[in-house]
Amino acid sequence: MSILVVGSVAYDAVSTPTASLKQSLGGSATFFSLAASYFAPVSVVGVVGEDFRWEDLHMLEEHGIDTGGLVKRPGKTFRWVGEYGQDMNEAHTLDTQLNVFANFKPVLPAAARKPPFLFLANIDPDLQQAVLGQLQDRPRLVGGDTMNFWIQGKGDSLAKVIGAVGTLLINEGEIRLLTGEPNLVKAARQVLRQGPGMVVVKRGEYGAICFTKDDVFATPAYPLETVVDPTGAGDTFAGGFMGYLAATGDLSIASVRRAMIVGSVMASFTVEDFGPARLQSATAQEIQERYREFWKLTYFDGNGERPLPRRTSVGA
Amino acid sequence: MSILVVGSVAYDAVSTPTASLKQSLGGSATFFSLAASYFAPVSVVGVVGEDFRWEDLHMLEEHGIDTGGLVKRPGKTFRWVGEYGQDMNEAHTLDTQLNVFANFKPVLPAAARKPPFLFLANIDPDLQQAVLGQLQDRPRLVGGDTMNFWIQGKGDSLAKVIGAVGTLLINEGEIRLLTGEPNLVKAARQVLRQGPGMVVVKRGEYGAICFTKDDVFATPAYPLETVVDPTGAGDTFAGGFMGYLAATGDLSIASVRRAMIVGSVMASFTVEDFGPARLQSATAQEIQERYREFWKLTYFDGNGERPLPRRTSVGA
Secondary structure, eight states: OOEEEEOOOEEEEEEOSSOEEEEEEEOHHHHHHHHHHTTSOEEEEEEEOTTOOHHHHHHHHHTTOEEEEEEEOSSOOEEEEEEEOTTOSSEEEEEEEOGGGGGOOOOOOGGGSSOSEEEEOSSOHHHHHHHHHTOSSOOSEEEEOOOHHHHHHOHHHHHHHHHHOSEEEEEHHHHHHHHTOSSHHHHHHHHHHTSOSEEEEEOGGGOEEEEESSOEEEEOOOOOSOOOOOTTHHHHHHHHHHHHHHHHOOOSHHHHHHHHHHHHHHHHHHTTSSTTHHHHHOOHHHHHHHHHHHHHHHOOOOSSSSOOOOOTTSOO | OOEEEEOOOEEEEEEOSSOEEEEEEEOHHHHHHHHHHTTSOEEEEEEEOTTOOHHHHHHHHHTTOEEEEEEEOSSOOEEEEEEEOTTOSSEEEEEEEOGGGGGOOOOOOGGGSSOSEEEEOSSOHHHHHHHHHTOSSOOSEEEEOOOHHHHHHOHHHHHHHHHHOSEEEEEHHHHHHHHTOSSHHHHHHHHHHTSOSEEEEEOGGGOEEEEESSOEEEEOOOOOSOOOOOTTHHHHHHHHHHHHHHHHOOOSHHHHHHHHHHHHHHHHHHTTSSTTHHHHHOOHHHHHHHHHHHHHHHOOOOSSSSOOOOOTTSOO
């Protein structure tokens, strides 16, 4: 089944302790759609400026991404300037230039109003609501993301979006801010009471954890010796996650667990280079191999058939 | 096989955002030996003051812990005063009173000089070296821990200890400080080059990760709705980890992976109440159940027999 993503397409300027890149293709919709494209047909709705490079559009299309909903407007493409410190866990935003994104009003092409899978990437919750209002059919799954800026500035509108999505994908710090609850399990339960059937909390280098009413699944991130630029890892995770679910059409808990690993696999490629450079060059074989690496990373014999050793005198 | 642990026994005063306890049994050797006692015979070498409560000694002995090496000296028991903020991840030390610990010189009883398993808990590396010097046989496994204070103040002595242990168990922030390397994989590889065959990095609420030359295993921590007091969780992890290995005598990678889960299981009990209150009341059945909960938390179908869906046109 196919996925529609509505989000940002950007040029990022990123500095890390060891390197920097001035004009790096970025934006939530970019990372999401590239990651998802390995598994399912993806259409992107967004806006770019006149400076958007032909080769970037070409690269997206080479990945089979339908860019018919990616409109070009007079002006410059959305621009984010950020830097990372030694720990690489948190980006510090130095500058944000909305440019053509300032007047972005997402319009779903007529053919895109019945998407079986929809991802509302991190944009103004008013726009996320506007997208939901254009749907002609209820999708099988709507995923949504947000960020501190909207949690603090547009809480009421965001609450409506959260009430309407099936899966909220959100950073650990953001879910704590959203709920005012420092305990992650309580915070997730609180969001589940607001509507979503599933909450996926992204924890950067510590992996991700997925809560439903009856299930919890956690995975560490892939331990990498080379982390160049974490920008876009969360959106990449979401793309791999939803891409897998759309490809299989299977929303069972077993499938969601595999989707969590696929998201983690795709994110592990993204952080290995600036922008989407590594992600876009991943091969199906590399993806399959890294999926298996995750299994080796986390597997233990634990299905209870072998009882733990115990001293009979203690804790009986 | 049995384990000898050399470390601190303390009374802690702990404050959290919701509660506080003034005279809580603590110390690295306490948490370690309680956790290990569920699996293997444990002897503890340490020092307490005249104020050490009979009921605390009794509780340790009820867990089958050999306290013959726990000597009582004139003065007060080592005391740590700390508090936790909202995130519960980092303790802030408000006061440390060494008391009888100031003149502690560990002496292994004659019968304890050939321990098959030895754990050098977080104490002065000079003392850790003194313990190693009293051994009459090379143990099957020596585990060691340390902390920022010794990394910064006694680096040379600590380097000798690290060169002599088989497994270093250390916090994430501490291994970064120890190696000067922000990347965890590189930091672990650096320690592995210094002697240990295994490095276990404790990541608090994010779980733990184990590196050997040829293997990496990572586990998330158990997501708990109630975290009362994280004090001692790392030592508890070490106790469960080494306790399992000593009980089975099996140092294979498969066994080490199970030991990582057992350590995580035991630590998940410790954080549920102040001091060792919850850990000491755990039953063998609860431990077995939570082990199985870890399996449910992390299991996914990933051994590669089911290929991932792929779009033939992308990433071929």
